[in-house]
Amino acid sequence: MNTRAKRLILPLGGALIATGMIGATLAPSASAQTKPAPVKSGKLANSGTDAKAIAGSWTPSKLKAAKSYLEDSSLSGKMKASTRKASADGKAGAIAPQGAGGKTAGKSKNVNLPTNVGKVFFQVDGKPYWCSGTSIQSKYHNLVATAGHCVYDTDKNKYVDNFVFIPGYYQGKAPWGVYVGAKVNLHTDFSVYEDYDYDYAFVNVYNGVKQTGEKIVDKTTYDAYKGPKWANDVEITKDEYQKKYDEKGGETADAWSKSTGSEVVLPWGTKGGKKVLKEVTKDEYDKAPAANAKVNYAKAPRKTSTEIVDEVTYNNYKGPGYKKIVDSAYTITHYFVKYWVKQTTNVKYYKTVFHIRTFQDAGRLGDNVGGQGFSWNRSTKSKFFSFGYPTSAHLDGDKVYTGETMKWCYGQAGPAPAVAKYKAEEQLAIKCAFTPGATGGPWLIQYSNAKRTGYVNGVVSLTLDTDGNKRYDRITTPYFNSDTYGVYKYAANLWTGKLTTS
Template sequence: MNPRVKRLVLPLGGALVVTSMIGASFSSAAQAAPDPDAKTTALTSSGNAKAIAGYWTASKLKSATTYLADSTVSAKLTKTGAARAAADGKPGVVAPTGEGGKTAGVSKNLNLPITVGKVFFIDDKGKERWCSGSSVQSKYRNLVATAGHCVYDTDTNKPFNNFVFIPGYYQGKAPWGIYVGAKVNTHDDFTVYEDYDYDYAFVNVYNGIKQQPEKEVDYKTYKAHVDKGGVGRETSTNVDFETYDKWTQKGGLGKVDNVSSEDEVGPQYNGALAVASETDKWTWEKVTGEVYGLKDDKVTLKGNALPQASWPKTGSKVESRIENVTKTEYDAYKGPGYKKVDAKGNYTITYYYVVKYIKKTATVKYVIFRHYISTVADAGRLGDNVGGQGFSWNQKLGKKVFTFGYPTAPHLDGDKPYSGQTQKWCYGTTAAAPVVSAYKAQEQQAIKCAFTPGASGGPFLLQYKSSKRTGYLNGVVSLTIDSDKNGRYDRVTTPYFNGDTYGIYKYAANLWTGKLPA
């Protein structure tokens, strides 16, 4: 494990930017080979996109934590220690999507860009994480800009899993949809040498996916949905016998707990109730014979109710059921159910039952299960929905910029001014950043800003117009720094965007991600 990476100030959530550029601006690049310093890595196939988007439920979005290492940077800013970023050619710009379009209207307050949002992913420990990011101009309106460390794990030398971008994120909501990452484009010096002078990434995303309102369904519909990779959830409730009886008579699933030997009877007992008794996978599989169902406290076989005289013996197989759970629920579960993480990263528990027969008694606990599914719809291209910021490179230091993101971590002195659930901004003049040898950051630029970790990946925007909510991407938040070592973050840094950066951006801006399968 690389100690340098683990001491990063990644807490600033790396954000993605989706860009949509004017086709003519990139016509020459469309047929060009990738920049020799560029590294393009696949994130997932289009066939997995809906399942990944469905994975990020509102509860998971709100419970995810910022990508934070065990410390952040405290670097003294001195004349001899300041970075000296320099242009490697003439300056240039690419106009933002929608330049010259309708304005947002006059406001006394700054209009926040809807291109900015959060990127979410699962780290190498299986934990849900986030950074900040922004949509940026591209030919196919499918590009997001963020910090390299918010997409690519230099410890494992591969990208993080289940990567998505949510523009305009607000308190667990995805108003313009969820955009699943298809490809990530980085500089080789970041992925190979972990050089934070190249801590940026341009991510091509698929069309957005919008989650539809959750609806309740029967277990058969629920199981078919999750077996195909869909998202669903199950709830269990303790009820009285009358509620349990009515529920199961309607075809709902239920089980009975706390069955004592005194409660048990044989299948032909007058008034016997057939109930599901939970067992483990291996015991269930050893039972031979048919797999039965239970309905209305009676036994069914292939959907048909059996007369009591034909009920099977105690301990016969009852249909199993599968439940999608969160990682926290998965880790906490200690019961006999079979735990599994499927190929798409879904955490599941399969429960197995055998039939028992009981008489009605007050000592028994009755449980009913309800099932819900979530479906998704194609929301269209990122740039068409929220626009894309322009792009600039080889710009002089000393320019006024805005930076946006979702800071959340406390200052080093313990003060915690931000929640991470709403977008914030800073305004300052670019200047040389402190040299941070731990990250090989020797040519970054910075502005004075009290952002705390969580803003990583958020955009630096030149010439930001509040009325249009657009500007020119001139950097992405890389490090948060306490430059005077007083326990308060006072600067955010970005790699200097030069000709190398433009070359990688230009290549990424001409990549098509294809259509989502129906």
């Protein structure tokens, strides 16, 4: 981490401070607002096409393969409460929740879990990770709150890749769709000084998409499609092959042959011989003679195809195909050359079947699962519910969480220990046995068990073992003050829109 001195933070002007606990409203227009000084804002997806590829890349197997993001999120040792105390820098304010955070429940002795809390998935250095997060009220119903270090890599000074939010995540399922991150909004003291007293982020997401299945298409449609796609070869009869061969005037993806036994290479066009194909590397293909050259090992461009695969398939692939990451999508392109042979065994005949993964628009995040409210400059002794997906084992090796289901903690806040490693001096803490994985989950005040909503007044920043007994016993949050409201207010008025699903 950088070792720059922590700057002094001055409270924002009165224009950013609401005067009533429920009376605060969002700004009238995102285009009309000016970005306040402490906000660092940037893109997570460069285009709708890029975002659709990101959504499709998070397959159920990849979601389950992702690891909890442990980087810069925990500490163990004998710790004492910080001598610097968080305090309000203006009047308290709040934005009311939007909708219900799940099916309204009657009176219950159990805690009803909010469906608008879920997991944020992302990649760092090509590896899949996750934290916790929540949908939060905004003008366009498109905002997610999480920890700053779950969206910004302070070591490399860059945003994470392929960010998505899945509300109500449960064992690899996305019941309300997948929401791709479009824009991220941080406090500059986190991005510049790595100051965990500002370890929060508000991410604007596109409309959700649901993967509805797959569709078989022709090669032209397949080549033009920018979402997840793949191809497989299916054996056909000689008669089927000959019919397509005659119809197309030669071999195409709809009909091609392959030798399955030993063969003798003959000069091109020798009577009694047969044209066959061989997959080669891109370098071999680039050096091959042109397709119209009547010689062996010339290019066979009609057979060239590109498939988009998940990260696991991409990393495990060892064949001659050309691997390349294009707009965050993992692609493998297959190249072929043709040559003339006399075969000592039967030729087998194939067609290539092209598949694309199909989607449907799931609508806006807040319309589907509601959004938690937002509050700032509240008492440092408030009582909180915190929700998230803890997964790591305790430091003594005891593993009590799986990370596949949501858990909760409840407690009264107090000053958190000062953690010099993270420049955290004015955080709050509650007693909680969450382990890493819950990072980024909301701290809610005034949580309604019936409506499953409350007011986000913090996010899980650090998980701490404060007495050195190798058991996590505290979670911390930055104190939400007027600066936090300034970042939130800016983010809450940004529009994103929906992805095309065709």
